[in-house]
Amino acid sequence: MRSFIVFRTLLILILSILSEGAFFPTQAFSNDSNIAAEIRSLLEGNETQISVAGNPSPIHSRSTLLTFYFERAFLPGWSEALQPTCKARELLYLIRQAGFDGLVPEDYHLESLNTLFDKDMEGKSLAERELALLDILLSDAFLTYAHHLYKGKVHPEHLNGIWDIQTKQTEPSVLGRLNRALSGNHVKEELHSLRPKLLVYERMRLSMKKYHGMEKAYEDKNWIPLSIEESLKVTQRNEHVPHIREKLIFWKDLESYPVIAEQRDFYDSTMAEGVKKFQLRNGLQPDGILGRATIEALNQRPRQLMDKLAVNMERLRWLPDTTLQEFILVNIANYSLDLIRERDTLLHSKVIVGKSYRKTPVFNATMSYLVFSPTWTLPPTILKNDALPAIRKNINYLAQKNMKVIDHSGQEINPNSVDWQQMNGDNFPYLIRQSPGPQNSLGLVKFMFPNKYSVYIHDTPSRELFYREDRALSSGCIRIEKPFELAQLLLKDQPLWSDERIRSAMNGKKEQIVRLDRKIPVIILYLTFWTDSNHRENIRRDIYDRDIELLKLLRTPLIASVVGDKN
Structure with a gap:
């Protein structure tokens, strides 16, 4: 093993001399050669980790180092004249700030680095081997931190559930960035340039800093979790009202106002406005009623919201760095759809998404056409689990739902000729198709972006469901509250499609396919926290219970060689 490493050392050294981009320090201090020997000894050894004052630190990017x-x-990059450089101290500061990106500073050798820097700050000289350790740890920390900022710490494929949005294809040479950081004074710039280019990411960092500052103040309050037996409405009294009022003021959803002693437990209209503001931020019906969901949201602590922020900042790091002029964004956890063009939101609509056991997947695709007055061929899962059991109980179910039985050539089959009691999803030889009309499960229009999940956006006859707070009610597809408005905007550049013609096509007796004059990206995301352009924090319930799993992986310490030596 050692002979192979020596051979590889020699080979790479020769190639680096011959290569045009080889980097060598222009100056070397007298002790640097001794430190270089220590660095080489540490890296060429068999250890997968190095120890500082008895604290083992795994090396994550050994081959890259x-x-x-x-x-x-092998000359050091982070020390001069037996002392850490200003660039070394700057990187240490950035590592200590990694929590504001939702990352874990300890993943970047913080404890070992603190030990070495503390010794230097105490005026004690670092030995040559300690300087070698310091150099390796800082370089490894830079490479690891850079990788996490650019692509995330956790790979989506390690999670349950579907995340099928293509991640960044190419990763910038972090070795090049490390060399530039060391050759100039650009440590901060090189690292920060790897963060997502999305404006929402920077706003979320500011929210993380804000919550970090609020955490100590919250702990000093010694608040206990609230609970109420019945919903509380304006003009009612409750012993928890003073506590609720304090929390609303703490979260800045309510400005402090004078309350006389006799009215402290009285839920007044001023306080109700603060409740509505809080409910709106938390994706709840802003009705001013203090029910179970609102109280649960009020019980969240800054630390819990920082965890939620961390999870969603990681999800943003998974997204590709692309700027889209026009796209449709669906946030599953927010039950919402937005049509965005040149950063302006042209349409915001409520949506219904998949149930917890038929989750809407996270993916992206391209919308290319619409279908007015659609038919609906029941997919296998719904056929097996829903339709066939209903037909076995009552064959009139088909007529009631305006459904026909057809064979695979499209010929209609008399339902009375089928032995329904023997049919299940595995042996059913036909298809069941619902005709266009107001009862059609797809409503009056569907918006198609072909994908392997057979998920699309469509209208629904069940309009009353959009008034519910919990709208995880579909079989995976996305039902939209404003189908006409979306069709209107998508066809705006096609003069033949007037509002009148769109309405007529939506209420036709036959399907009508309309191709768009451009392809529109559709991005289906799962975000339970984001900070909007007004710097308002939006918090959503984790309807698919995905945050906890990702948080656990984010907080799990790295082991040696997990970052990948591809850089």
Whole structure:
């Protein structure tokens, strides 16, 4: 093993000399050669981790570090004249700030680095081996932190559920960035440039800092979790009203106002406005009624919201760095759809998404056509689990739902000729298709973006469901509250499609396919926290219970060689 490493060292060293982009320090201090020997000894050894004051630190990018130090003849990059450089101290500061990106500073050797820097701050000289350790730890921390900022710490494929939005295809050379950071004074710039380019990400960092500052103040309040037996409405009295009022003021959903002693437990209209504001931020019906969901949201602590922020900042790091002029964004956890063009929201609509056991997947695709007055061919899952059991109980179910039985050539089959008691999803030889009309489960129009999940956006006859707070009610597809308005905007550039013609096509007796004059990206996301352009924090319930799993992986310490030596 050691002979192979020595051979590889020699080979890479020769190649680096011959290569045009090889990097060598222009100056070397007298002690640097001794430190270089220590660095080489540490990296060429068999250990997967190095120890500082008895604290083992796993090396995450060992192979990449070997390449980096080979190209600089193993000379240190983070110390001069036996002292850490200003760039070293800057990187330490950035590591300590990693929590504001929802990351874990300890993943970047914080404890070991603190030990070494504390010794230096106490005026004690670091030994050459300690300086070698410091150099390796800082370089490894830079590479690991850079990777996490650019692509995230957790890969989506390690999670339950479907996340099928293509991640960033190419990763910038972090070795190049490390060399530039060390050759100039650009440590902060090189790292920060790897964060997502989305404006919402920077706003979420500010929210993280805000909650971090609020955490101590919240703990000092010694608040206990609230609970009420019955919903509380305006003009009612309850012993918890003073506590609720305090929390609303703490979260800045309510400004402090004078309340006389006799009215402290009285739920007044001023306080109700603060409740509505809080409910709106938390995706709840802003009715001013203090029910179970509102009280549960009020019981959240800053630390819990920081965890929620961390999870969603990680999800943003998974997204590709692309700027879209026009796209449709569906946020599953927010039950919402937005049509965005040149950063302006042209349409905001409520949606209904998949039930907890028929979850809407996270993915992206391209919308290319609409279908007015659609028919609906029942998919296998719904056929097996819903339709066939209903037909076995009552064959009139088909007529009531305006459904026909057809064979695979499209010929209609008399339902009385089928032995329904023997039919299940595996042996049923036909298809069941629902005709266009007001009862059609797809409503009056569907919006098609072909994908392997057979998920699309469509109208629904069950309009009353949009008034519910919990709208995880579909079999996976996305039902939209404003189908006409969406069709109107998508066809705006096609003069033949007037409002009157759109309405007529939606109420036709036959399907009508209309191709769009452009392809529109559709992005289906799952975000339970984001900070909007007004710097208002929006908090949503984790309807598919995905936050806890991702948070656990984010908080799990890294092991050696997990970052990947591809850089």
